[in-house]
Amino acid sequence: MRSRRCIRFPGEELCWGHTHEYRLCQLPDCPLGAVPFRDLQCALYNGHPVLGTQKTYLWVPFYGAPNQCDLNCLAEGHDFYHSFGRVLDGTPCSQGSPGLCVAGRCLSAGCDGLLGSGAREDRCGRCGGANDSCLFVQRVFRDAGAFAGYWNVTLIPEGARHIRAAHRSRNHLALMRGDGRYVLNGNWAVSPPGTYEAAGTRVVYTRATGREETLSAAGPTSQDLLLQVLLQEPNPGIEFEFWLPQELYSPFQAQAQALGWPLWQPQPREVEPRPPEPPAAPTVILHQTPTPTSDPCPPCPDTRGRAHRLLHYCGSDFVFRARVRGRLRQAQETRYEVRVQLIYKNRSPLRALEYVWAPSRCPCPVLALHREYLLAARRLISPDGTQDRLLLPHAGYARPWSPAEDSRVRLAAQHCPV
Structure with missing residues (x-):
C-alpha cells in the first residue's frame, strides 16, 4: 500500500483520485483443507458474549448481508446473524x-497488480495493451481427402493464445503433442467432453448433440500442438483461430510449410485501411511476348530433421522399407506400387506387394522408380468400408534407404509413447 496527502491552498480544488493505492501481493494459494480467512475471523468471537448478554455462540460466515465487506457472522443453530464491523x-x-x-x-x-485499476490483458497477453504486438491467425480448413482417417488441420505453435476450433459434422477434432502423443x-478412440491439460494450458473440449464440436484454450502454449480431424464423412469446414506474437510467426511459418501443414496469412487487428489508389493511365500494348509456363509442380518443402522423423514415425500406422516398382497418376492422386522388404512398425499385416497412395498429382517427396525408401504411411478406410489404402501424407516421411537412416529410424522408435 502507498498513500499520499493532499496539500492545497484555500480556494483550490480537492486533489483528484484516492489517497491510498493498494497492490496485490503474489502469495501462493492456501493448502487444501486450510480454514478460509473469513471463517477464521468469525471463529475469533466463539465463546465470547455479544449482544449485551452473557450468552455465547459459535459463529460462521453469513454471505446474505448487504455489505459483503462487513464481517457478517451467523450464529450456528440460530436464525440470526451479527455484524462485527469490517473484515480484515x-x-x-x-x-x-x-x-x-x-x-x-x-x-x-x-x-498490473493494483486493486481497482481495471487494467486488463489484451489478446497478446500484454497488460493494458492494444492487440498490436501479435497477429491474429484465422482460417476455415476445407482441405481433406475422401477417405476416413486422421488429417492435419494446422500447427498450433508455442506461444499461441486464445485458441479456438469448431465444426459441425460427424467428424472429430483431434489434438496431438509435438512428441506424437494424443x-x-x-488412436481411433473418441474422448469424452471435458478439460484436458496440454502444453501448459487447459484445453476445453465440448461436443453438443447437434453434432457441433469445439475446442478452446486460453494459452499461452508451452510447446507446439498439432490440430487434426478424424474424418468419417466429407469435411464441411473447420474454423480455427489463435493469436501469436509477431516475433514467433516467422519460425511458425517456416516449420508449418516444411511439414506441409496449411497456413493462413495473419493480419493485425484494427489495421488502418489503405487509401484507394488512383486509376492507372491506359497503355497501348504494341506486342506481347509469350511468358514461359511455370512448372505445374512446385518444389517440395524441406522435411529433414529429427523432429520431422519422430513426428511421422510415432504418428503413422506403418513404417517400412520398400522398393518402388511402378507409378501411376489417377485424377488428383498418385499410386505407387512397392515391394515391402523390411517392416519397422505395422498395426496390421502388410503384403509383399502393396499400393501406396499420395493424395496429389504432385506428391512430395517424389519417389523414383527402382529406388529403395523408408516410408511412413497411414491406413485410410473409406466411410463405406469398400476401400482400404496406405496413404503417404504430403511432405511426409519418405527417405532414401541407407544404413544411417536405418539407425535413425530405429532410434526414433525408442522415443514414441507406448
Whole structure:
C-alpha cells in the first residue's frame, strides 16, 4: 500500500483520485483443507458474549448481508446473524470471488497488480495493451481427402493464445503433442467432453448433440500442438483461430510449410485501411511476348530433421522399407506400387506387394522408380468400408534407404509413447 496527502491552498480544488493505492501481493494459494480467512475471523468471537448478554455462540460466515465487506457472522443453530464491523483487508468479497475487501470496499486486482485499476490483458497477453504486438491467425480448413482417417488441420505453435476450433459434422477434432502423443480423440478412440491439460494450458473440449464440436484454450502454449480431424464423412469446414506474437510467426511459418501443414496469412487487428489508389493511365500494348509456363509442380518443402522423423514415425500406422516398382497418376492422386522388404512398425499385416497412395498429382517427396525408401504411411478406410489404402501424407516421411537412416529410424522408435 502507498498513500499520499493532499496539500492545497484555500480556494483550490480537492486533489483528484484516492489517497491510498493498494497492490496485490503474489502469495501462493492456501493448502487444501486450510480454514478460509473469513471463517477464521468469525471463529475469533466463539465463546465470547455479544449482544449485551452473557450468552455465547459459535459463529460462521453469513454471505446474505448487504455489505459483503462487513464481517457478517451467523450464529450456528440460530436464525440470526451479527455484524462485527469490517473484515480484515485482503479478505475475499464472497465465495469464489476474485475481488478482495480493502478499507471496506470490494476491489478487483488488475493485471498490473493494483486493486481497482481495471487494467486488463489484451489478446497478446500484454497488460493494458492494444492487440498490436501479435497477429491474429484465422482460417476455415476445407482441405481433406475422401477417405476416413486422421488429417492435419494446422500447427498450433508455442506461444499461441486464445485458441479456438469448431465444426459441425460427424467428424472429430483431434489434438496431438509435438512428441506424437494424443491429447484427445487419438488412436481411433473418441474422448469424452471435458478439460484436458496440454502444453501448459487447459484445453476445453465440448461436443453438443447437434453434432457441433469445439475446442478452446486460453494459452499461452508451452510447446507446439498439432490440430487434426478424424474424418468419417466429407469435411464441411473447420474454423480455427489463435493469436501469436509477431516475433514467433516467422519460425511458425517456416516449420508449418516444411511439414506441409496449411497456413493462413495473419493480419493485425484494427489495421488502418489503405487509401484507394488512383486509376492507372491506359497503355497501348504494341506486342506481347509469350511468358514461359511455370512448372505445374512446385518444389517440395524441406522435411529433414529429427523432429520431422519422430513426428511421422510415432504418428503413422506403418513404417517400412520398400522398393518402388511402378507409378501411376489417377485424377488428383498418385499410386505407387512397392515391394515391402523390411517392416519397422505395422498395426496390421502388410503384403509383399502393396499400393501406396499420395493424395496429389504432385506428391512430395517424389519417389523414383527402382529406388529403395523408408516410408511412413497411414491406413485410410473409406466411410463405406469398400476401400482400404496406405496413404503417404504430403511432405511426409519418405527417405532414401541407407544404413544411417536405418539407425535413425530405429532410434526414433525408442522415443514414441507406448
